Amino acid sequence: MxxxxxxxxxxxxxxxxxxxxxxxxxxxxxxxxxxxxxxxxxxxxxxxxxxxxxxxxxxxxxxxxxxxxxxxxxxxxxxxxxxxxxxxxxxxxxxxxxxxxxxxxxxxxxxxxxxxxxxxxxxxxxxxxxxxxxxxxxxxxxxxxxxxxxxxxxxxxxxxxxxxxxxxxxxxxxxxxxxxxxxxxxxxxHHAPLDREHYAITHADANVPLIKAVAGMEPAWLQFLLEQSIDGLVIEAFGLGNLPPSIIPTLKQLLDKGIPIVLVSRCYNGQVQDVYDYEGGGHQLKKMGIVFSNGLNGQKARLKLIVALQQTRDFAQLQDLFEK
Ligand SMILES: NC(=O)C[C@H](N)C(=O)O
The missing domain is CATH 3.40.50.1170 (L-asparaginase, N-terminal domain)
Structure with a gap:
C-alpha cells in the first residue's frame, strides 16, 4: 500500500x-x-x-x-x-x-x-x-x-x-x-545523524543579531547594539575563535548587561576553541564568559540561541547546550 x-x-x-x-x-x-x-x-x-x-x-x-x-x-x-x-x-x-x-x-x-x-x-x-x-x-x-x-x-x-x-x-x-x-x-x-536535541518552545521572538568579524573592525559598529534591546548576540569570529581587540570593550559591556554572546567561526569547517591567549584570542573570550558553539554556522547558532533562551539565560547553562 x-x-x-x-x-x-x-x-x-x-x-x-x-x-x-x-x-x-x-x-x-x-x-x-x-x-x-x-x-x-x-x-x-x-x-x-x-x-x-x-x-x-x-x-x-x-x-x-x-x-x-x-x-x-x-x-x-x-x-x-x-x-x-x-x-x-x-x-x-x-x-x-x-x-x-x-x-x-x-x-x-x-x-x-x-x-x-x-x-x-x-x-x-x-x-x-x-x-x-x-x-x-x-x-x-x-x-x-x-x-x-x-x-x-x-x-x-x-x-x-x-x-x-x-x-x-x-x-x-x-x-x-x-x-x-x-x-x-x-x-x-550511509550513516546516522548524531544525537538529536529538542527544545519545547511556544514562541520564537527573541531579538538576536548575528555579526561577522572582519579585519580592522571599528568599535563604533557595535556601539549601536548597546542601545538596542537585544536578547543575545552571535558573532562569526576568525579561525579558531578570535576577535579584533578593538571590539572587546563593547563585548564586555554587553556581557555585563547580562546579554549572552555565542561565538562561531567564519570558517565553514571545524569549531571554535579557546586556544589563543592574546588580546581578543579565544582563550580570553572564553574567560570573559562568551559561549563557544560546536561547529554550527552563524545563522544556525542564532536560531539555536533564540530557542535556547526560552530555557535559560545563564551563560554556563547556555555553554552546556552549545557543546551538544
Ligand atoms: N532558489 C530559491 O528558492 C531562492 C529564492 N530567492 C528563495 O529563497 O526564495
Missing part, C-alpha cells in the same frame, strides 16, 4: 516562474508546485497544501514557529507517514534546522526546494520533490530528525548549508557529507 505523505508548500523558486515580459523570476502562478502532484502519485498517496507563498528571504523565526505549529496540528488531525515541506533555498537551512530543534516527531520531515524556477529548462523542482516524497515514505527515514533532500542527496538539517548561488548541487554538509543518497530504485542511508 502507498504511504501517506503530506506536502506543505511555503514558496521559493520551486513555486516561481520566469516572467517573459521582463525576465524576472517571481511567484506568477500560485499552482506551480501543485502541477507536480500527478508525478508524485506513483510514489505515495500525497495530500498537498499551500500554506504560504513567500520568497524565503521573507521568512522569519516567527513564521518558522507558525510552520512548526502547523505541522503539529496537521499530524494531530490525520495520520501521515511523512511530511515534505517545499521552501525557498535562501533560508531553507534555517527553517530546516529550526524545525529540527523544535519538533519532536518520529515521522520523517523532509525540506526541499529548487534552484531553477518552474518554467526554466532543466527545472530541478519536480525531481527534488519526487526524491523528497520517496525519502519521506521510506521507513529508514524515521527518527532521523529533519532532513534536507536536494539533487539526489539526503542531508541532516543540522549540518547542511547552501554553498552555491545558482548550482543545483548547492546544498552540502561541509564537515560530514550527505547521510544518504536517492538511488534510482531506493533510498540508501
Amino acid at each position: 502507498l504511504k501517506k505523505i503530506l506536502v506543505l508548500n511555503t514558496g521559493g523558486t520551486i513555486a516561481m516562474s520566469v516572467d517573459a515580459s521582463d525576465d524576472g523570476v517571481k511567484p506568477l502562478d500560485d499552482q506551480a508546485v501543485n502541477k507536480i502532484l500527478p508525478f508524485l502519485e506513483r510514489y505515495a498517496d500525497v495530500t498537498m497544501k499551500n500554506v504560504l507563498n513567500l520568497p524565503s528571504p521573507h521568512i522569519t523565526p516567527a513564521i518558522m514557529n507558525q510552520l512548526r505549529q502547523h505541522i503539529e496540528v496537521e499530524l494531530s488531525l490525520a495520520s501521515y507517514d511523512g511530511v515534505v515541506i517545499t521552501h525557498g533555498t535562501d533560508t531553507l537551512e534555517e527553517t530546516a534546522y529550526f524545525l529540527d530543534l523544535t519538533l519532536s516527531l518520529s515521522v520523517p520531515i523532509v525540506v526541499t526546494g529548487a534552484m531553477r524556477s518552474s518554467n526554466e529548462l532543466g527545472a530541478d523542482g519536480p525531481v527534488n520533490l519526487i526524491s523528497s516524497v520517496r525519502t519521506a515514505a521510506d521507513p529508514d527515514s524515521r527518527n532521523k530528525g529533519v532532513l534536507v533532500v536536494f539533487n539526489d542527496e539526503i542531508h541532516a538539517a543540522c549540518h547542511v548549508t547552501k554553498t552555491h548561488t545558482s548550482n543545483v548541487a548547492t546544498f552540502q554538509s561541509p564537515q560530514y557529507g550527505p547521510i544518504g543518497t536517492i538511488a534510482k530504485k531506493n533510498v540508501q542511508y
